[in-house]
Amino acid sequence: MRAKSSIFQNIDWTIFWVYTTLVLMGWINIYAATYNEQHQSIFDLSMSYGKQMIWIISSYLLVWIVLMLDPRFFSRLAYPIYALCMALLVGVLIFGTEIKGAKSWFTFGGFSFQPSELAKYGTALALTYYLSSLGKKFQGIFVRIKAFIILLIPAGLILLQPDTGSVLVYASFIFVMYREGLSGNILLIGLGAAALFVLALLLNYTTFDLPFELQISGQTLMIIVVGIICLLIHQMFRNHKGIKIAIILVFGVIAGYVYGVNFMFNDVLKSHQQSRINELLGIEHDITGAGYNVHQSMIAIGSGGVFGKGFLEGTQTKFNFVPEQSTDFIFCTVGEEWGYLGSLVVIVLFLVLLFRIVIIAERQRSKFSRIYGYCVASIFFFHLAINIGMTIGLAPVIGIPLPFFSYGGSSLWAFTILLFTFVKMDSERMHILS
Amino acid sequence: MKPFEDRKFVILGIFLTIALIFLGRLFFIQVIDDSYQMSANNQTLRTITQYPVRGLIYDRNKQLLVYNEAAYDLMVVPSKVSDFDTSSFCQLLGISDSAFVTRLKKARKYSRYRPSVFEKQIPASQWALVSERLYKYNGFHGEKRTLRKYPKATSAHILGYISEVGNSDIAKDSYYKSGDYIGKRGLEKEYESVLRGTRGKKILMVDVHNRIKGNYRNGLYDSLPIAGKNLICSIDRDLQALGELLMQGKRGSIVAIEPSTGEILAMISAPSYDPNLLVGRPRSKNYQMLQQNDSLNPLFNRTINAMYRPGSIFKIVQALVALDEGVITQDTRFQCNRGIIGCHGSHTYDELVGAIQHSCNPYFYQVYKRLIQRGDNTSVFKDANMGLQTWQERVKLFGFGVQLKTDLPGLKMGLVPTPEFYNKWYGENRWAFSTIYSNSIGEGELQVVPIQMANLAAIIANKGYYYQPHLIKSIGEDSVKRPEFTQKFDTEVDPKYFEPIVKAMFKVVNESGGTARKARMDSIIVCGKTGTVQNDPWPDHSVFMAFAPMENPKIAVAVYVEYSDYGGTWAAPISSLMIEQYLTGEIKRKDKQKRITNASFLEIYEGKK
Structure with a gap:
């Protein structure tokens, strides 16, 4: 021993x-x-x-x-x-x-x-x-x-x-x-x-000016961009089976998530936690x-x-x-x-x-x-x-x-x-x- | 190979990535970006400025002209202010509740943690009351400042004043920081760099609660303030005070000079003001009052900034130049022909001394004619041009038409007309003696600054030379005078030609038929020359220059009283009293003094200043 x-x-x-x-x-x-x-x-x-x-x-x-x-x-x-x-x-x-x-x-x-x-x-x-x-x-x-x-x-x-x-x-x-x-x-x-959480929060406070005096919120713009990317991916892989459903599913999840961030941030986190995150993100x-x-x-x-x-x-x-x-x-x-x-x-x-x-x-x-x-x-x-x-x-x-x-x-x-x-x-x- | 063993690389990669991101970020904030260093210094280091004492100014007899008096700025640190009875606080300071709120807001806007001025320049007498109650008001403390104080309300124009620096001052000299004081006029301005001394500083470390924790690096970067140097002014305070008294109710000036040194003994510009008005909190209000609301413009220093026709005192210069140029001798006589130019008195055919004594205008008309039309050229115009050229060069040697290098800023030059001047005015070859003869008796285009008249008196007293008239005898305790003030300026007129001039000026005062009998004294022999400058249809300017005593003169003086009367009526007796005061230390002729102090000539004539 x-x-x-x-x-x-x-x-x-x-x-x-x-x-x-x-x-x-x-x-x-x-x-x-x-x-x-x-x-x-x-x-x-x-x-x-x-x-x-x-x-x-x-x-x-x-x-x-x-x-x-x-x-x-x-x-x-x-x-x-x-x-x-x-x-x-x-x-x-x-x-x-x-x-x-x-x-x-x-x-x-x-x-x-x-x-x-x-x-x-x-x-x-x-x-x-x-x-x-x-x-x-x-x-x-x-x-x-x-x-x-x-x-x-x-x-x-x-x-x-x-x-x-x-x-x-x-x-x-x-x-x-x-x-x-x-x-x-x-x-x-x-x-x-x-990453999406951070991006959504950042964009939540931003609006973009469009022509014809239209304004768009950052989050909406982000969803639109994601949508365009999804369409492009769909075009590229259009021969694969079930790609349409998969893409729609992914898009839906992302869109829901992005809008969900607001809810999570505002209603789940405590105010001092919100401030700390906001500070961090500038x-x-x-x-x-x-x-x-x-x-x-x-x-x-x-x-x-x-x-x-x-x-x-x-x-x-x-x-x-x-x-x-x-x-x-x-x-x-x-x-x-x-x-x-x-x-x-x-x-x-x-x-x-x-x-x-x-x-x-x-x-x-x-x-x-x-x-x-x-x-x-x-x-x-x-x-x-x-x-x-x-x-x-x-x-x-x-x-x-x-x-x-x-x-x-x-x-x-x-x-x-x-x-x-x-x-x-x-x-x-x-x-x-x- | 164990299952998933490769995944250790992913995990190690994540560890490494995060570590590298941190090291990169740290490199940026610690090594590249120095703003953090600045923030750290801002937070932990407090630079306490230690203000030097501004130099004092004494008169020639070591009597104080200006000294410093403590005043206190009430400072506030907004973050430390806690609730208290604001109404009693406001009452203590004599401010309204709303002023309290706005001032606190302003301080808060500047910084919550740093002191800013809440109330400026509380006089020491009031401060005693404030300071003993200050413990009740958290966040307020006093900071000592100094204010200028004048023991006698005299010499305002000479001393000038100090005021808070403006942006342009800061731009010009980086020494100054907002809130500093700088000399704006007079000696305060001219000797600013000597008077102000050098600021010291102390760098202290403070903790998060703004508590002082000691000297930064054991005081390695600290420095002690160096007090400003004291000045000894050549002014005689009592003489100056008398001059100001005599000039009350009048516009004009008195300048007295010690001929042997060029030191200015008195320099009075009337109307004047109490220098204490431009000190402390009422300063800006008073300044505005003096600047805008007073039509007599008391801030204007006539002794160096006003330009006048000199009148008959200028005949002395004409005589000296003519003698030295050899166009006349002291025995030269001229008919008192009053056809071209008027005259006064009962003389008819004077020689030089008599002409000066009686101030014979036609005599000097002829003298000037000989100086200008010397027959050097067949063209009367070209001849006049040449004559005037020589004449103006010689006149400028007497300190006229040039800027005297005195130690008051902003001195005017006056005007001695040159050929170019008339060429511009009338055109070339379009003027001759007949055009410009008014200059002969000190009228015409001649412009003279009062200090130049006093300088002329000093030149005669010295028989031919002068020192730049100046105000500061000594900088600091070691009797340093600016080197330019010990340099002799020569008029290049032979001293022997001064004999008849002095004799004539003796007669002006002391013999019957002289124009300045009012300047006569029993004990002291005064020599002088009157001037009466015409202002038709308004009253004349009364002018007189003199020196005394006749042998070994100690004082030269020139007096100019605007819109009063003949030179002999007011300027001469004023000069006489000034001489009496300076040479005997007192005024025995109180009735004479009373006559003058009672006189007033302040009526404003339209179109004239």
């Missing part, structure tokens, strides 16, 4: 060191973002940076614990862990403390815990377990529905808190399902629907209201220049121009104090991490390990894309943390466990066959 001292022996050191680097960089940037002259020590436990140090140390304890576990533990306990997470999500709705309008937190004394962070882990394990238990491919409508239900339960519970940002994270599992055989068209349709511009965060965040990042203003020299950072800077907007500190070089290093490190995870996932002999690897990569990617995207005005403001950087114990713990569970599986890949 393996000796205990060997638990670190087969682990992937690239991931370990990238993780360590990111965590330490995060700590330094939290220090800069919340720096207080009266509490200059980075170890001061009354400050965020002191607390983050505790989260980091305890995270390494978690790494050690996870690596100690028997690899079969994860697959055996996938559903129980999932169930526990769901219980916590229900619990937080009842016993949780409301912070900033959302019941997302359990608080004990000075510390608080966010079960939705852990729920990603539980859901990843459960989905992995379910997908790997399927004999062959990921096919059949019932199979898919079951997989979606695994995602929908936590998503629904989190929506009740409500914490829209964390709900959206579950959309990232589409990459996992795609890798396991979900049709690529679904990915494309998803992408197309998003339809609205209110730098004192909905656009304030992004405006300030871009000023902070944009003023960093190539080399940055230097550690603790970021004026926007120091003087609290960017709200939520130690948590969701931590990337601003990187951009302002470390400049383009800092941003480049951080993004490249994350990219190395993502690539490494995917590459390692593909070398797994066990389907469970592979699928789990994709879950990890997808979750990280989604966080990364949305979080950094919103700080530079490319994504709507959705409050989700930047993995390893954002201040907070729950997310750091959850991301650590999520990542090192995979590292553990990989280190044991020679011993797992299932």
